[in-house]
Structure formats: structure tokens, C-alpha cells
Amino acid sequence: MTDALANAYDQFMDQPDSVPVLTVLASETTETVMSLQDLFAAASTLGGPSSVPRLRDVLLSLQPLLLRVNPGTAAEMVGLRHSSIAAHFRSRQSPHIEENELWLLVDVELALERQEELLEHLDECTPCLELLARVERLKRLFARAGGDRAPQGLHERIRAGVFRMATGQAGMELGEQQESQRPRT
16 A cells, blocks of 8 residues: 555544444445444444434545445435455554564464464554564674574573572672672782
């Protein structure tokens, strides 16, 4: 989706009372079109328009995004014109992926179910996809520079610290540690 189209969608999506209506229409469980009555019932539970006439006003303000069949009648049906509208709206509503979680995804350190959730989100969220690309670039740079390895001696220091904790010697003060690490003359 182009930035110009996304910006045009955003102008409509930011209107009062539009979020509950679009939430229902953009839901992955929603059919292509739904009856006005079903839309009203679902949107009103989300804090949307409090009457059918008010819902129709909201639909008029969202007209460029919507497909309406038999408008103004009891048989009115409403849907979104294109699936890209629903995907864009959902990406605006869903929280973005944290960078640390993208690192876990790149390192294949997440549960399979969470990996699938993130990949699904990445299919619809350009900002998160761009962040993922930066994380992957950094990972390649670290690998080329040898920065993916722990500094020499870190494993031994960690083991020694765990041993001290397990044997009750963890209360050693920083000064004592520094004193014990000084070379003796």
C-alpha cells in the first residue's frame, strides 16, 4: 500500500465513532458484507453509535472505504471495499512488535505459536517489517565482526558467581571482590 493511500485511509479512520464500526468490519471473522442491524449490534457493544440513524451518519462519513448495498433500507448490507482497508485498519490498532522480541524471532528463540503470530503481524505492519529488516542487518554485521560471541572469561565469571551464590558467599562486597582480584606484590 502506498503512503498516499494509507494517509487517505487514516483521515477517514480517525473520524469520531469510526473506530468501533471499522473494528467490526475489519474483523477477520466478519463476512465480506453484513447487515446494518448486525453491524449496529456489534459496534454499539464497542462504544460505537448509539442509534441506527447515527450509525448511518458514520457510514456516510466513511463512504469511500465502504461497500453499501441497499443503503437507507431495512435490508442494507455494509462491508469494506477492499481487504487492504481491513489490513491497514488492523495494523493501526494492533500494537507494534517490540525490538527485543524481533531479536528473539531472528534468533529462532520463540515458541512456534508466537513465531506464527509475529509473522502474521509482519504481513500487515510495514513499520514492524522495517524494524525487522534493521534487526536482521545488525545481526549480519555482528556476525561478520565476530560480535556474536561472549567475551573471553565471561563463562568462567558467571560460573564462579553462581557457585558463590549457591555456597552462600554471594554477599561478598564489591570492595572485597576488587581486593581479591588485585595482583599480590
